[in-house]
Amino acid sequence: MTFTENVAALAGKIRAKKDDIATEEATKNAFIMPFISSVLGYDVFDPSEVVPELVADVGVKKGEKIDYAIMKDGQVQILIECKKIGEPLNLNHASQLFRYFAATSARIAILTNGQEYQVYTDGDAPNRMDEKPFLVFDLLNVDRTLLPEIQKLSKESFDLDSVVNAAEELKYIGMIKRIIGNEVREPSDDWIRYFVSRAYDGKATQKVVDQFRGLVGKATTQYISDQVNDRLKNALGGDAPEIAVSNVPLMPAQQPSGDAVAIEVPDADIVTTDEEIDGFNIVRAIAVSEVAPERIVHRDAKTYFAVLLDDNNRKPIIRLHLNGKNVKFVTTFENDSKAGVRHDIESVVDIYKVADVIRSTIRAYIHDGVPANA
Structure with a gap:
């Protein structure tokens, strides 16, 4: 299957099963792990590629866990923090992402509830996660123009420099589109x-x-x-x-x-x-x-x-x-x-x-x- 077909297949599963999912763990198993594996192409059962429940001591915080860390050559590349499907995505509830971002080699952080995804980098200040995402998408209503940008996060296409270089433009384009959408509605x-x-x-x-x-x-x-x-x-x-x-x-x-x-x-x-x-x-x-x-x-x-x-x-x-x-x-x-x-x-x-x-x-x-x- 092509990348687009894999996205469409997962979207169909979410549409059919989302009302049956009641917990964060069920969201991870039903939707987020398939996104990591089927869409992005990482082996979720290979700890050299995907580490679940990554534990680290960050400052005074001891034993904190991040839901998933995607690895490459022994280094953390992408951090993923998960919420229950249907739960609004709010960075106030994802403080681990900020702390882990500064403490690891990661340049990409993802906040998701299995249907909506917010992708962040450190474009505003080095090693400090931006407060606004550069890429926002909903698997049940994906803007097709964003598919190539999502694909850049996949194992096959991952190029950190390409992702980071495109981040600033994507962030402002996304913000402008959301402003236009709000103005059209109200x-x-x-x-x-x-x-x-x-x-x-x-x-x-x-x-x-x-x-x-x-x-x-x-x-x-x-x-x-x-x-x-x-x-x-x-x-x-x-x-x-x-x-x-x-x-x-x-x-x-x-x-x-x-x-x-x-x-x-x-x-x-x-x-x-x-x-x-x-x-x-x-x-x-x-x-x-x-x-x-x-x-x-x-x-x-x-x-x-x-x-x-x-x-x-x-x-x-x-x-x-x-x-x-x-x-x-x-x-x-x-x-x-x-x-x-x-x-x-x-x-x-x-x-x-x-x-x-x-x-x-x-x-x-x-x-x-x-x-x-x-």
């Missing part, structure tokens, strides 16, 4: 003011910032959706044509005089959620077997999120009702039903259960102009 006033300053000629009062908050969130999710869809189309072959999206309000060139803030924002209280965008992308992925993906378009409304063929209200494919506190459902349009047929779902992934209906509805529009029986 835009701060500073983030919104940046866009106001570039899209709006009036004064960025708090009222204007509040009115732009929904617009920035909506524009961001639409942009991300477009990027995902462009990649999908390129993967299917051919050029990536312009994608039609739901209406994006235009910003006025100048704020009117007077105290009132006049910004024309159609349906400004409508916020397209990440879950709705996920649902749209699932529908589009289903639909590509029948039509080019750019023909699948979404329009958000107050009570539902519509997915249409050719941006035509007379050609509804499905409506997503995902914003209810307790109930989620979708409406499909088979059997020439103008009112639609309701299907209760538990999560957005359940849209795949009506994939055949989605495809038959699209085929009916293409061939007959009206939906046919699924």
Whole structure:
């Protein structure tokens, strides 16, 4: 198996078994030892490669243990401190890593709960572990761009200089990505003011910032959706044509005089959620077997999120009702039903259960102009 396949196999095991794991020891046996052996390629039963429960006296601390030490040529290369799966990773609970890092030859330290991994080095000060990781990844949601960096920790590819040299850049890239992610989920006033300053000629009062908050969130999710869809189309072959999206309000060139803030924002209280965008992308992925993906378009409304063929209200494919506190459902349009047929779902992934209906509805529009029986 390739490195990527080994990561995927372990991720599948974690997904299937994580709810059955109740202790730190069980986490080590079920997930962390397989990561060390199957993913990184070290022999966990060879003490010249992996030492469990490494004991050392560090200053006034006597007989402290680190969960695993990965060795090379008799020297400690990587220290690993383990927590129970599901437990938040907090350096305040991993003081051994700091002490051992200064007392051994290790330049790499890993804090993990078997699913999430934080990797540290000493980029800020020699022989002193940094307080912030340079590499952070979740095996259930691995950024594929990080796989080559994770692989550098493996027995086959381990090159300490390469890892340490890349650490500073990786640390700041990771931090910037997390900042962007937080701003996308919950835009701060500073983030919104940046866009106001570039899209709006009036004064960025708090009222204007509040009115732009929904617009920035909506524009961001639409942009991300477009990027995902462009990649999908390129993967299917051919050029990536312009994608039609739901209406994006235009910003006025100048704020009117007077105290009132006049910004024309159609349906400004409508916020397209990440879950709705996920649902749209699932529908589009289903639909590509029948039509080019750019023909699948979404329009958000107050009570539902519509997915249409050719941006035509007379050609509804499905409506997503995902914003209810307790109930989620979708409406499909088979059997020439103008009112639609309701299907209760538990999560957005359940849209795949009506994939055949989605495809038959699209085929009916293409061939007959009206939906046919699924």
